[in-house]
Amino acid sequence: MPQPPDTDAPGAPVDMLTLPVHGTTATAEELRIRLVLACDRGGDIEIDASEVESVGQAVLQLLVAARAEAETRNGQRFAITHPSPAFVERVAACRLTALVGLPDEEDSAP
Amino acid sequence: MTKLILTVDDSASMRMLLKASLTAQGFRIEGAEDGQHGLERMHAVKPDLLITDINMPKMDGFELIEAVRGVPEFRGTPILVLSTEFSDDKKARAQRRRDRLDHQAIRRREAGRRHPPGLPVSTGDEGLDEIQAIFFEECAEGLAAAEQGLSAMAAGNASPETIASVFRAVHSIKGGSGAFGHTALLAFSHRFENVLDEVRGGIIPPDAAVTGIMLGAFDILSDHVAAALSGDAPPADAAMLAQLDLLLAAKGAGLAGDAAGTIPAPASAPDEMDALGFTPVAAAIGGWDDPFDFEPVVVQLDDALPEEEAPGWTVRFGPSRAALANGGEPVLLLRELERMGGRIIDTDMSGLPPLRDLDPEDSYCVWTIALPGTVAEEDIRECFDFVAPDSLLDIVATAAAPEPVPASAPPPLAAEPVAEAAAPAAEARPGDAPAQTIRVDLAKLDQLLNLVGELVIRGSILSDRLAPADQERVELPQLARLTRQIQDNVMSLRAQPIRQAFSRVPRMLRDLMAATGKTVVLETSGETTEVDKGVLEKIGDPLTHMIRNAVDHGIEPAEERLAAGKPAEGTIRLSAEQRGARIVVRVSDDGRGIDRARVRAKAIEKGIVSADAVLSDEEIDNLICAPGFSTAETISNISGRGVGMDVVRSNVEALGGRVEIHSVPGAGTAFVMALPLTLAILDGMIVRLADQRFVLPLANVVETIRPQPGQVKPISPCSEVIELRGAYLPIRRASDMFGIPAALRRAPEQSVIIIVESDASGLVGLMVDTIENRREVVIKNLEDNLYPIRGLGGATILGDGSIALILDIDAIVATPGTHIFTPKGLAA
Numbered sequence: 001m002p003q004p005p006d007t008d009a010p011g012a013p014v015d016m017l018t019l020p021v022h023g024t025t026a027t028a029e030e031l032r033i034r035l036v037l038a039c040d041r042g043g044d045i046e047i048d049a050s051e052v053e054s055v056g057q058a059v060l061q062l063l064v065a066a067r068a069e070a071e072t073r074n075g076q077r078f079a080i081t082h083p084s085p086a087f088v089e090r091v092a093a094c095r096l097t098a099l100v101g102l103p104d105e106e107d108s109a110p
Numbered sequence: 111m112t113k114l115i116l117t118v119d120d121s122a123s124m125r126m127l128l129k130a131s132l133t134a135q136g137f138r139i140e141g142a143e144d145g146q147h148g149l150e151r152m153h154a155v156k157p158d159l160l161i162t163d164i165n166m167p168k169m170d171g172f173e174l175i176e177a178v179r180g181v182p183e184f185r186g187t188p189i190l191v192l193s194t195e196f197s198d199d200k201k202a203r204a205q206r207r208r209d210r211l212d213h214q215a216i217r218r219r220e221a222g223r224r225h226p227p228g229l230p231v232s233t234g235d236e237g238l239d240e241i242q243a244i245f246f247e248e249c250a251e252g253l254a255a256a257e258q259g260l261s262a263m264a265a266g267n268a269s270p271e272t273i274a275s276v277f278r279a280v281h282s283i284k285g286g287s288g289a290f291g292h293t294a295l296l297a298f299s300h301r302f303e304n305v306l307d308e309v310r311g312g313i314i315p316p317d318a319a320v321t322g323i324m325l326g327a328f329d330i331l332s333d334h335v336a337a338a339l340s341g342d343a344p345p346a347d348a349a350m351l352a353q354l355d356l357l358l359a360a361k362g363a364g365l366a367g368d369a370a371g372t373i374p375a376p377a378s379a380p381d382e383m384d385a386l387g388f389t390p391v392a393a394a395i396g397g398w399d400d401p402f403d404f405e406p407v408v409v410q411l412d413d414a415l416p417e418e419e420a421p422g423w424t425v426r427f428g429p430s431r432a433a434l435a436n437g438g439e440p441v442l443l444l445r446e447l448e449r450m451g452g453r454i455i456d457t458d459m460s461g462l463p464p465l466r467d468l469d470p471e472d473s474y475c476v477w478t479i480a481l482p483g484t485v486a487e488e489d490i491r492e493c494f495d496f497v498a499p500d501s502l503l504d505i506v507a508t509a510a511a512p513e514p515v516p517a518s519a520p521p522p523l524a525a526e527p528v529a530e531a532a533a534p535a536a537e538a539r540p541g542d543a544p545a546q547t548i549r550v551d552l553a554k555l556d557q558l559l560n561l562v563g564e565l566v567i568r569g570s571i572l573s574d575r576l577a578p579a580d581q582e583r584v585e586l587p588q589l590a591r592l593t594r595q596i597q598d599n600v601m602s603l604r605a606q607p608i609r610q611a612f613s614r615v616p617r618m619l620r621d622l623m624a625a626t627g628k629t630v631v632l633e634t635s636g637e638t639t640e641v642d643k644g645v646l647e648k649i650g651d652p653l654t655h656m657i658r659n660a661v662d663h664g665i666e667p668a669e670e671r672l673a674a675g676k677p678a679e680g681t682i683r684l685s686a687e688q689r690g691a692r693i694v695v696r697v698s699d700d701g702r703g704i705d706r707a708r709v710r711a712k713a714i715e716k717g718i719v720s721a722d723a724v725l726s727d728e729e730i731d732n733l734i735c736a737p738g739f740s741t742a743e744t745i746s747n748i749s750g751r752g753v754g755m756d757v758v759r760s761n762v763e764a765l766g767g768r769v770e771i772h773s774v775p776g777a778g779t780a781f782v783m784a785l786p787l788t789l790a791i792l793d794g795m796i797v798r799l800a801d802q803r804f805v806l807p808l809a810n811v812v813e814t815i816r817p818q819p820g821q822v823k824p825i826s827p828c829s830e831v832i833e834l835r836g837a838y839l840p841i842r843r844a845s846d847m848f849g850i851p852a853a854l855r856r857a858p859e860q861s862v863i864i865i866v867e868s869d870a871s872g873l874v875g876l877m878v879d880t881i882e883n884r885r886e887v888v889i890k891n892l893e894d895n896l897y898p899i900r901g902l903g904g905a906t907i908l909g910d911g912s913i914a915l916i917l918d919i920d921a922i923v924a925t926p927g928t929h930i931f932t933p934k935g936l937a938a
Contacts, residue, residue, distance in 0.1 A: 028470035069465040
């Protein structure tokens with residue numbers, strides 16, 4: 001499960017979120033709340049995708065929407081860090097690499 | 111065998127002109143209204159020749175040619191391009207070519223040449239007037255589109271789409287004007303188009319000054335169209351042409367160089383043509399000497415061909431919300447397709463809402479997956495066996511029906527149930543067909559409406575004649591429901607967005623601003639509100655008058671406004687909305703409001719009211735609608751001329767509507783027109799009063815009560831109230847209004863009180879004898895057969911053939927008893 005973000009730290013420079021191992025539709029609601037909170041705080045957003053073994057459509061579309069919100073609307077940095085090979089592969093097959101902000105090549109995989 | 115020609119042009123008059131001309135020579139003609147439609151028609155009808163315009167919405171001629179050439183089947187089909195977007199030298203070549211043909215040939219081949227300037231199509235042609243009438247309708251639509259676009263540009267929205275729409279509108283007007291020989295209109299629209307072309311190309315920036323000039327040019331263009339329509343002398347356009355030339359010279363010096371002739375051509379078009387390796391005009395005209403035998407290589411576009419797609423399947427899959435619920439996971443399905451050799455070629459997330467509006471359990475993706483042709487269709491379908499049936503699913507064989515993957519087409523999620531999508535894969539998809547329209551003579555619609563009205567009446571008569579047991583049979587209500595549906599449909603055919611009436615306002619406002627020196631900003635809302643065409647046609651004049659009145663009398667001069675602490679520029683808000691069975695149109699200004707002291711003094715001076723009359727503010731405001739009233743100290747040529755707001759009131763009341771005036775001194779005035787939605791049918795309650803039947807519009811009825819003794823109480827000699835759940839509502843006795851003899855009057859306890867609601871008076875009880883029935887009635891106009899009477903909305907023929915009067919509740923409850931049922935012109 002993702003770590004609860006440190007909401008008390010004022011002006012926290014980076015919001016760290018962790019994607020669950022299996023990104024099912026059931027996990028999407030909680031993820032959405034965390035993403036909205038992160039966007040509201042205005043700092044950079046880092047999403048740890050190192051544990052991901054599978055990811056579903058609900059989580060994928062959330063990530064696309066969150067990146068659009070953070071980068072285009074708020075000017076926040078939005079990055080997915082340490083993406084697992086499974087995550088990179090799924091995102092690429094779904095042609096969403098650019099939309100979720102992963103680098104084009106797979107060389108950023110851990 | 112007769113040859114089949116497909117003509118693609120966004121202008122209906124152009125298509126008809128081609129059709130009239132070519133059908134006469136024995137060709138069969140099919141039409142399409144834009145590139146996309148044309149491509150579909152190509153597949154459907156497989157013509158021997160394709161004639162296409164260049165400048166069209168959705169998909170232009172170049173894109174169409176590319177798409178057509180991408181289909182192996184159509185590689186040999188000759189294509190003829192008809193457009194005015196040719197450079198001068200190409201036009202000159204075409205001209206020389208044409209001059210060599212004898213006159214007969216010119217007539218015969220007129221369709222092959224699009225609008226040669228100065229050579230109108232022979233006016234002896236049958237049906238040409240009809241086509242020309244359609245051209246003028248298109249002009250009106252084009253002008254409306256251009257004005258909308260230019261207004262948007264003036265408001266700061268100069269998006270490429272907006273500019274393109276203005277360009278296209280003016281371009282179409284130019285095209286048709288040439289074809290029909292309106293040379294002055296052609297010359298002006300051409301110059302205007304040149305400027306627009308450079309704006310479109312980014313050479314002339316669409317800043318405020320340029321937009322202002324273009325708005326001025328638009329006004330002249332409107333005048334040109336009006337002159338062409340009426341046959342009057344064209345308007346003076348020299349000054350505007352000079353301004354347009356100045357724009358071209360100043361901002362687009364390099365490119366406007368060869369546009370020096372009387373009818374210069376836009377500069378960018380030839381470049382576009384050359385990019386496609388096109389030499390259209392000479393080849394096409396030459397080919398007409400031997401129709402259809404000319405070499406297809408003339409229009410070969412192989413360079414522009416897209417890569418040949420391998421045969422296979424294209425699957426478009428838009429999971430529905432249900433497909434994501436209960437553990438459903440589209441990604442698993444995608445993986446299954448990938449195992450079968452599929453790959454996702456497009457992911458459309460254009461429907462994705464902002465993060466905050468996103469429902470994490472809803473689906474916003476449409477996946478497009480390409481699968482090799484070796485996979486059997488059943489196997490693909492099998493994958494979707496357990497997908498929620500309201501998901502979007504489209505499986506198309508790409509070899510048989512090549513279709514460019516729509517990169518950003520927003521497909522309606524959950525629009526097509528799987529069951530319906532299971533049609534043969536190669537079939538053209540009906541959902542993608544563009545909305546098509548046809549023009550129908552309004553008289554035919556009205557005839558249909560009348561017939562449906564008669565059908566409703568006959569239905570009622572039939573129902574009345576049947577025994578009660580028979581009336582309960584299912585067929586009768588079914589028939590009634592069907593009739594009602596037909597009626598609704600016919601009514602909706604006549605409904606038009608009120609934008610058509612609003613679109614006249616900006617131009618008028620510009621003229622008014624020029625005449626008064628005041629600056630006024632127009633804000634409109636609810637332009638899409640739909641209203642019966644009959645109503646729409648009649649609100650133009652009242653609207654014009656209200657706007658003029660607002661600018662002339664309402665909005666103060668700038669210095670007066672500044673002194674009052676208001677912004678120098680005035681604001682007029684124009685809005686429309688539907689409220690129940692009425693359309694409410696509101697014109698409000700932020701001006702000085704009605705000067706009641708002056709209005710009152712003027713009314714006394716004019717003898718409209720007596721000097722000692724006690725008048726409420728509202729009554730004083732309403733005086734400005736009294737016949738013969740005008741407060742303008744010098745009768746201006748804007749809103750004066752002796753006819754005042756009484757014209758507004760009488761026009762609106764003739765429609766069965768009402769005008770209300772709300773004014774706050776110093777803050778502004780609002781004129782509110784409440785108009786009936788339709789002029790034809792009414793859902794009514796039939797009530798009986800002293801053996802006469804009347805119809806009450808059901809829309810006004812809130813509830814009905816049979817009063818208990820003592821529930822109705824007099825509060826003064828001529829007013830009564832009813833106690834209803836602790837509240838007191840005023841009641842009116844219908845017998846008083848109709849002067850029923852005392853012997854026939856009933857006591858409240860033997861009567862029924864119908865609580866009606868009106869905009870003006872709130873809830874009021876209306877006392878009648880009994881309630882008889884509820885019925886849809888066809889309104890027969892009293893005005894046509896008698897004269898308009900305040901308090902009566904018309905009459906109707908009931909099922910037994912008898913006539914019943916329809917009560918206008920608003921007028922009845924709002925008007926003091928003695929004033930109702932007088933002819934409208936005489937009422938105060």
